[in-house]
Structure formats: C-alpha cells, structure tokens
Amino acid sequence: MSAVKQGRELAPQLPIARVLPVLGLAHLDRPFDYQVQTDQHLDAQPGVRVRVRFSGRLVDGFILERIEASDHPGKLGWLERVISAEPVLTPELAVLARAVADRYAGTMTDVLRLAIPARHARTEQVVGPPPGTPKPPTVDLDAWAVYQHSDSFLAAIAEGKAARAAWQVLPGEDWPARLAELACHTVVNGRSAIVVVPDQRDLVRLEAACEPLLGDRVVSLSAGLGPSARYRRWLRALRGQASVVIGTRSAAFAPVPDLGLIVVWDDGDDSLCEPRAPYPHTREVAVMRSHSETCALVLAGAARTAQTQALVNAGWAHDLTGARATVRKRTPRVQALSDEDNRITRDPLARSARIPAVAFDAARAAIAADAPVLFSVPRRGYLPSLACERCRAQVRCRRCHGPMQADGPGAAGGAHAGSVGSLSCRWCGHPEANFRCAECGFTKVRALTTGARRTAEELGRAFPGVPVLTSGGDKIVDAVEGGARVVVSTPGAEPVADGGYGAVILLDTWAQLDRPELRAGEEAVRRWLSAGLLVRPHGDGGALVIVADAGLAPVQAVIRWDPVGFAEQELSQRTELAFPPAVTMASIDGEGPAILAFAETVELPAGGELLGPVELPPGVRLPSGLNRDEVSDPQRILLRCSRAQGRELAAALHAAQVARNAQHESAPIRVQMDPPTIG
Template sequence: MLSLAHLDRPFDYLVDEKSDATAQPGVRVRVRFAGRLVDGYLLERLDRSEHTGKLAWLERVVSPERVLTDELAHLCRAVADRYAGTMPDVVRLAVPPRHARVEKDAPVQGCAAPVAAPDMSGWDVYPTAGSFVRAAVDGRHPRAVWQVLPGDDWATRLAELVASVAAAGRGAIVVVPDQRDLDRLEAACAPLLGGGCVTLAAGLGPSARYRRWLAVLRGQASVVIGTRSAVFAPVVDLALTIVFDDGDSSFDEPRAPYPHPREVAVMRSHATNTALLIGGHSRTTEAQALVSSGWAHDLTASRADIRAAAPLIEGVAEDDRRLGGDPLARSARIPATAFIAARKALQAGLPVLFSVPRRGYLPSVACAKCREHARCRTCNGPVSMNERGDLTCRWCGRPELRFVCPSCGGKAVRALMVGDKRTAEELGKAFPGVPIVTSGGTKIIDEIDDGPRVVVATPGAQPRARGGYGAAVILDTWAQLDREDLRAGEEAVRLWMAIATLVRSRDDGGRVVIVADSAGAQVQALISWNPIGYAAVELDQRADLKFPPAVTMASVDGPAAAVNAFCDLIELPPGAEKLGPVPLPAGVRRPAGLDGDDDVERMLLRTPRAVGRTLAQALRTAQVVRNARHDDTAGIRVQIDPPTIG
C-alpha cells in the first residue's frame, strides 16, 4: 500500500480466472503500480469498473487469509479521515505483518472455549455496573466512564467484566497503557478465561504476535487484551471495548497519523453499536467531555463508599515551618508531618512509599551564584549530576568537565531537582536500619513483600504492596505542576491518584501526605478524591479558553519555510484560527527526517469542534496537493489534537 496522500484511494484491477476463488475482499495481494510491484489489500469485488481507461491485471494473491475484514477496513478509513492521515498508514497499525509459516501452522478455524460466568459481586459497589453488563451482552451498546474506587483491584474487576461478556458467547477488547499493566491484567484474566483470552503486544515478537492475531481473526479467542494497537483487534462478535487509564502518555502513538486508542475505541463503538468503557483512577477532560455531552454516563461508587475506601490525605506546603522541628526530617527534605506519618507506618510494620518526579541523583542543576539553569554547551540540553559529582548532559550524554555559567561566570552548581537515588540516600540516613527500595527507569519493581521498608519510586514505577502501604509521601510536586503544558494539572492529578490508591484506607491507618499547597485545585481534587469535579471544571475552562477537547486543534511542525509553505495550501474552514508560528515545545519529539541542527517551528490551527472533520479534510487536501506537486516540504508533521500543545 502506498502512503502518499494523493494516492490514498482504491484502484481497480482485473482478476483472472486462476485467482478468482482466492481473490476475496480482505486478502493481501500484489499489483503492478507505476511500473513496480507493490503490496496491497483487496477491498471489494465489482462486476464492472467506472474507470474508462485500460485496467491492469492483479499479479497474484499473496495469501487467501482475509485479514482486512469489512469492519476493520471501514474503521481504518474512518480513523484516517479523523486524523488527516492515509488509510495505508492506519492499516499498518491495525494489521500485523504476515508470516507465511504461521498461517500454515495455525489451526484453520475454531471457536473460543466456553467460559463460566464469573462472580460479579466485586462490582456491587458500583450501582450501575450490573445494568451496564446486561446491556453490553444484549447488544444495547451502553457507554460509560468508570471511576475506579480507591484501593480496588482494577485488573480483577476488568477480568470479571470481560469474562461475563465471554460467558454470554460474545467478544471483548481491553487496551492498557504498557507491558506492566498488561502483565497484571493477564494474570487476572488467566483463571477466568484460560485459552479464551489472547494477549497482543509488540514485545511478543512479530511471529508470536501474528499467530495470536490470527487466532482472534479465526474466532479461537473471544477476549483480547493488549497495548495501543490491540484496539483494532478483529474480534468476532465484539460486544465491549475497554480502554483503561486513557490519560497515560504511553497511549500517544508515535507513528502517523497518531491516533489515540480512546478515540479509535469511541469511533468503533459508534460505528458498530457496541459497548464502550473508559476507566481509570482519575479522569481526563476528553472522557469527561463524553459524559458531559450525554454520549456516555458515569460508572462510579457512592461518595460514602469512596470516603470509606480512600486514605487520609493531607497537603503540606514545602516551606512549612514544622520542617525545622526535626533535623532528620530536614536532612531528608520532607516536612515533619510527612516524616511522622512515615515513621508511624514503619513502626506498625508497614511499608512506606516516597514518590519523586525524576530518576537519577541530581537530574537538574543550576549555577550556584545566579541560579541560571545549567545547559549543555553542545546541544543546550539540561545538565545533571551523578553520585560522584560528575556533570553530564541528559540529552546528548556529553560530560561537562569545567562548568562555567554563561550568565555570571560562576563555576559551582546547586541542585534544582533531587532524583530517586539522592532521595534514597537521604532517607537511608533519616530512617537508619530500614531497608530502602528504589523503583524507576530500567529497574522497575512490580510488587514488594510485607514488612517495614521505604520505597522510593518515580511516577508510574511504584510497586504494589500486598497489603497496601501504610503511608505515602509525594515530593517535589512543583516539578509536575510547573510544566508549561496544557495537561500539566490533569497529569499531576492522574499520577497522584495512582499513588494514593496503593495506600490503605483511612480506617486501616492509611495516610498520604502531598508536599504542595493544599489550596491548589489539583491538590484539592486529591484530598477530596473528586477527579470528576476537577475534570468538569478543567473542561469548562478549556471551553472558555478554546483549547482541546472543547475545540479541534491541529499542529503543523517542521522547518519554518516548509511550515509556511504548507499552511499556504490549507483552505481553512469558517471560524478557524492560526496560532503561531512558535518554536517546537520542549519535550516534543522532532519530526522524522530532520537533522539535529534544524530549527523546528510549530503552527497551531484551531476550529470549533463541530467543524473538526472539515479541518481534517482541509489538511488532507493540502497534503494531496503537496505530494502531487512534489514540494520540498520534507520533515513536515501534521497531527490532529496533539498530546502536547505547549
């Protein structure tokens, strides 16, 4: 298939008698295009063609396996149109590469093993869960946004939910952010589903992944669990699609046209009239927009149940004077309130979790004299310090042997941020004799044993404690809240709630201390355990400021001249606005094909949500013109609703 925008349409070919039986819609084929053989998919068979010129013959059918089903083909086309991309690019995400030996060795056809109806009593705390499941298996396509109860085992709840769908003889898909979540979900599904559940993830390897994907296509498994691309899985008689923790950055697709699994699931649910569940400990503004519009409904526990399950949460400002009352607390840079909570939990024989935003020793340093951020002289990246006191660029890895501040000439540095290694070192002094465990980076621990210990973890890498943590302390929250990003506050709430849900309930002595001003909206959302209210307010503010998801926004990234030339080709719909150009926001990946020395700019295009599809079509048309003219605009990246606005 050809990914060029001006060739993104079906082409007609003649089918000879030899290929007639195997040339069925959905099979892989080889055709001659512009003098060379290319791969493609047969979309449909017609009695006659509207093309008035001479038609070429289909070269051959690569495989009789009908991998691109009608439903999947329509979904890929819809996703391409939604994201101003091409259908071949979406099909590459949806259909794994072929392995001929796998096709021959795998069973030709089969049906999923029968599944016993699971015990659903764990869902009783969610009043509308029973009616949701009944509606899903009856084909009444309910749509809900699930707020996970603090401390609830989300993996077990999801396994029970899909097992109930499978017991009714229908199919389900569960999409989670990463391999760690997938391993946990797989362990929960295995006892309930056995061979009726298939795991799809890139880490399986191409051969194993294709084998499992074929098993799904051939009806040998009714439930699929996996990461991003599993949302396209060709499940037979699909009844329910679940996307868990949709705010996780692991869902940001790095390949064009950059579709988000949540949006793909929404489109698939709408097109096929199947059930949809979006769940998580917190709530994204996109999920809240579905509820506010009436397209989906809330699936939550009562406030009384939430209060009973949540730990006691307290916000303490970093400059709290109680810090000075205990020299050990000061050495570990934590307020005395947090220090007391941690000590109490350890004395009770329970583990304590300390969350820090960055891994390493001192991941960010500044001039000790003028406090200007230390930057690499080669690439302008941030400079960090390791345990030995060596300075190194975090971007290019070059050592900084003789630091000299370009602003004031100072030669000494001070810490701007403390990483997990330095924090573990400080806590070892504050809690002598207590085991210290670190989790983050390439060394992530999934679960810890019972007993008193201090765990230092970066967000998303915190291990589970079997009986729950006795206390958790969230440090350096300013690093999360001060990011120049539209989603900084939303992401902070998501990370904090994921940490707090690992702590025992307040009735069991669980306590969370967050080192931040308790008057902040994000901290209040955590203290009151009200992510729905926070998401609703955030959505209203985005509507006032005209930011996603209240509007549709597209970004055009690339060299300045190429961005300007491309934007001149776009016929914007009425009410559309241009914002920029501005430098590419920090932390955003550069478009492919550009040298590191190229200056990259970003142009933002904003339209009302009602004409978002019109904007996508205008961008696609501009790309068609650009490709047809062979304009020198290499390195341009066009993205609808980019995850990072700036």
C-alpha cells in the same frame, strides 16, 4: 506482450478486484481496480494481501472488494499475485481504518500499518482451525455492586447493547480483576471483548487476572512480543480462537469477531497516543469502534480526562462511580502541606531528606506498623537539574544546550551546592569533566531538583535499618512484599505492595504542576490518584501526603478524592478559553518556511483560526526527517475551529497534503490532529 501475459484469463465471476495499494501518499489514498486471473479466483478474496504493479513497480496492497465491472475508462492491470489467502483486513477493520484516517487527516494505509502486523508465512500454517465449543466460563460480579448503576450497565452488556460508561475506580480497587470480570461477562453472553492498557506492566497484571477466568480464550498483544509471536496471537483473534484480546495501544484494532465490549484503561496516559502517523489516540479509536460496531465502551481510570468528561456532558457516555459514602470509607487519610510550611520537621535526618514533619511522621507510623512506605519523586537519576551556585544560571551542555545532570555522589558535593566532578547531558549524553559557568565562570553547582536515587540515599540515612529500594527509569520494580520497607519511585513506576502501602508521600510536586502544558494539572491529578490507589484505607491506617499548596485545584481534587469534579472544572475552563476538547485543534510542525507555505494552502472552516508560528513546545519530538543539530528553530502553527467543524478541518488538512504531495514538496513537516502537547 509476452506469451505468458497474453495467456491470462479473467476469473469467471467478479473478475475485478478493488485494491488499496500500500503507498502512504495522501493523493493516492484510494482503491484502484485490477483484473483477477482464473487461477487467483479462489484466493483473491476481500481482505487478503496481494502484490500489484503501480507506476512500474511492485507494491503490496489489500483487496477491498470484488466487483463485476470497473468504471475506469482505461486499460486495467492484473493482480501480480496473492501473497496470502488469509483475509486479514476484515470488513469491520476496513471501515474503522477509513474512519480513523479521515478523523486524523491521514491515510488509510498508515492506519493499516498500525492495525495489521507484518505477515509470517510459517505462522499462518501453524495456527490451526478454531477449536470445538469450549465450556462456558463463569464469573462473579458481586464486586461491581459498590458502583452506582452497575446493575443496569452489566445488564446492557448482557443484552448486547451499546452501553458507554466512564468508570471511576474506587481507592484500593483491584482494577485488573474488575476488567477481567467485565470481559468474562461479555464472553458468557456470547460476544467478544477488547481491553487496552497503556504499558507492559499493566498488561502483566491484567493477564494474570484474566487467565483464571478465561483460560485460552484470552490472548495478549503488545509491542514487546517478537514478530512471529505477535502475528500468531493476532491470527488467533482473527480466526475466532480467542474471545478476549488484551493488550497495549494497537490492540484497539484487534480483529475479534462480534465485538461486544471495548475497554480503555487510563486514557490520560501518554502511551496511548500513537507516535506514528496519523497519530491516533486509543480512546478516540475505541469511541469510533464502539459507534461503528455498536458495542459497549468503558473508559476507566483513577482519574478522568477532560475528553472523557466531554463525552459524559454530551450524554454519549454515562458515569459509573461509587457513592460518596463509599469513596470516603475507602480513601486513605489525605493531607497536603507546602515544603516551605512552618511545620517542617525538626529532625535533622528528615530535614536532609526534604520531608516535612507530617509526612515524616506518617512514614514512621507506617513502618512502625510493619507496612511499606512509598515516596514518589518526579525526577529519576541523582541530581537531574543543576544551576551555577553563584549566579543561578541553569547548567547547559556546550554541545547541544541540553540540561546537564550529576550522575552520582561524586559529581556534586551536596544536595544543594558543591564542587563538580563529572556531569553529563540529559539530551545527548556528552560528559563534562571540567565545568565552568558560561555566565560568571564559577565552578560550583547547586541542585535545582533531586532525583529518585539521591532521595533514596537520603532516606536510607533517615530510616536506618529499613530496606530501601528504587523503581524508575530502566529499573522498574513491579511488586514488593508487605512489611516495613521504603520504596522510592518515579511517577508511573510505583510497585504494587502486597496488602497496600501504609503511607505514600508525594515529593517535589511543583515539578509536575509547573510544566508549561495545557494538561499539567490534569496529568498531576492522574499521577497522584494512581499512587493513591495503592494506599490502604484510612480505617487501616493508610495515609497519602502531598507536599504541595492545599489551595491549588489539583491538590483539592485529591484531598476530596473528586476526579469527576476536577474534570468538570477543567473542561469548563477550557471551554471558556477555547482549548481542546471544547474546540478542535491541529498542529503543523517543522521548519518555519515549510509550515508557513503549507498553512497557506489549508482552507480553514468558517470561523477557523490560524495561531503562530511559535517555537515547538519543550519535549515534543521533531518531525521525522529533521535533525535537531540541523534545525536551529523548529516551529509550530496551530489551527483552531469549533468542535462541530473538526471533520471539516481534518478534510482541509488532508486536501492540503494531497496538493503538497502532488507538487513533490519534500521538506519534512508533521500534521497532527489533537496534538497531545499544545504548550
């Protein structure tokens, strides 16, 4: 041992630090004890980042606590150094991270990677101490009076109670303003708030609503920020300089002091499902945080997920909805008709644009009233899906077998059939200059679906002289001015119109309803109601036209504007069929032999089931480390147990991963609790 190491002296008090090394391995997901030197005593506090030696190499870690003595029988190593004296891992965040890891059969260090941004030393020095006591903000809550039981809910927040609500937003509601008022109300009563939204567009709207009420008390966090800016804002929340944190997915972990309210907007959006291990959903993180920190919770949106309805049915959360009379007053006039309806328009321009007469008339009436019109098309691009004109076989890429698309008017001769110019693959981008059907040898194609750009081209001819703009893909428009104009958008990319849209027409709805997924109907209702929020009330001439069969349950939910009833029906059906959230499911994805070998080591709870293996559902990413070109048949195994046994299943999966890591199994697999796509 060197003289330097021999000269180390233990800290005078609490000389042992319990450290969680950042290793990411299931069998090492626990704290280890290290000795603290005298010169590290003041800085080596719980929550700070440190460097320790583990198995002969230096690794990062977090101090969880300081203790007087260790129960480890062997010799202890020393803390190599304290990286920063900033206590970034608060006690509340440590409890939450452990709970999330246990809930999702993951490791605590993986959760902390999601929760705590990378350190920037210069940023720590720039962010100053908390300012003096600012002037209390004021907030007007009158707009909440239209929601039943809102007075008791707001009173519960003011009293610091853990009130939990499923807020069903009324049509035409300025939801960013209402969420800003909730956050401000929480701050007025002496506590902090977190509001999480799915994407940057929602965050921009929410930020614009919060700043007039809260000023520099609010800080926004998103993945789009640079590392330094994100860490600076995160430190402001940690140090108590910001009372309200708004942001995307990871903001649910923001280290605000004395949390009084956490809000999740549109929990059905796929963006709120973390794509990195252990794949937590923001809604579940918020639910766990509301429980652990005894704070209020709001799950809000235009629609309602079956998971949120399950919380309401269990009595854990309560409805915050408008009266039916208020709903009827504020909804647009909703009509549904099939695109094969006998009322299809006789106007040749409208016929070329695939618009039934009722929808075309609603669009014309809105434009005549100098109001914008929105056409929602579920596919972006020009002709995103093609088939051989002769044999109807879908056109596939010769390299990766992905679907081929036509990128512009020169690629195919018409909306339904034509000779081919240049096509490209939607998966790998490989161009195809000389198409020939692999089944019959024919060289012409027809469109299976029409994209937003082609629809905009057709509508330009149907509405001559009216400005037409598109929103979707890499060109998303956030807002449009009032006045006569046509907007063609993909779902989720709809611009907000000044004064609301005069009409919204939902086209090609079968593309959303026919998806082979458990949540297809739920997702369609969410998309349609979100578009419906942008329409003027029927008293002001607003119309919502759905080109779909009015007898379908999702369409009926929109006609009645009854997302709660649809969620109850959806939950009832899933309970009968033993689907989530009525049960707990986990997926194991990867190559067949690897996932079968892993599944055999999982000790299922009593009554648990193993389903599969089956093909990996369409659109689901391969596990990290697998290449689509190298895996011809990626597969999935599903594990199912009762909802009450969910924690047991997560523990069993974690134990199986511990055994797998200990045996140095290297074949890539993905283990995921509550996978968003079941098939």
